Amino acid sequence: MIPISDDNSDRKISLYVNYILIALNIIVFIVYQKFGTNTNFTYSYATVPAEIMSGHDIVTSSLIVSDPVSDRQVEIPGLGITAIPVRCTLVTAMFMHGGFAHLGGNILYIWIFGDNIEDKLGHFKYLFFI
Numbered sequence: 001m002i003p004i005s006d007d008n009s010d011r012k013i014s015l016y017v018n019y020i021l022i023a024l025n026i027i028v029f030i031v032y033q034k035f036g037t038n039t040n041f042t043y044s045y046a047t048v049p050a051e052i053m054s055g056h057d058i059v060t061s062s063l064i065v066s067d068p069v070s071d072r073q074v075e076i077p078g079l080g081i082t083a084i085p086v087r088c089t090l091v092t093a094m095f096m097h098g099g100f101a102h103l104g105g106n107i108l109y110i111w112i113f114g115d116n117i118e119d120k121l122g123h124f125k126y127l128f129f130i
Contacts, residue, residue, distance in 0.1 A: 006112055018114040022107050028095040029103050036099050044080030047093040051086040 032041050051058050060078035067074070082089060097103040
C-alpha cells in the first residue's frame with residue numbers, strides 16, 4: 001500500500017528535520033553511491049551483523065562465481081574497509097539505497113509520516129537548537 005497523504009492541518013511548525021533527512025538521502029545516493037553503482041562504498045558502509053556483534057571490521061575479497069546453466073561469470077564484491085567505527089554503520093546504512101525506487105519509496109514515507117514525528121518532537125525543539 002502506497003500512502004498518498006495524511007491530515008496535519010493543525011501543524012504549526014516547519015519540517016526542517018524532514019527536509020534535512022530527504023536532502024541527506026539524495027546526496028548520499030548521488031554523490032557517494034553514484035546512483036547505486038558504487039558497490040565499494042556500499043559494501044564498506046553497510047551494516048554487517050557480524051561486524052556489529054564483534055565490534056571489528058571484517059574485510060573480504062571479491063569472489064567470481066559462474067552460473068552452471070549459462071556459464072556466465074559474475075563478481076560478488078567483498079566487504080570493504082570501514083573508515084569509521086563499525087557500530088556507526090547502523091547510522092550510515094540508513095542513508096543507502098538500492099536504486100531509484102528504493103530511494104523514492106523512503107523519501108515518500110519520510111515526507112508523509114516524518115512530520116508526525118517531528119511535530120511530536122516540536123515540544124523539545126530547544127534541545128535540538130532548531
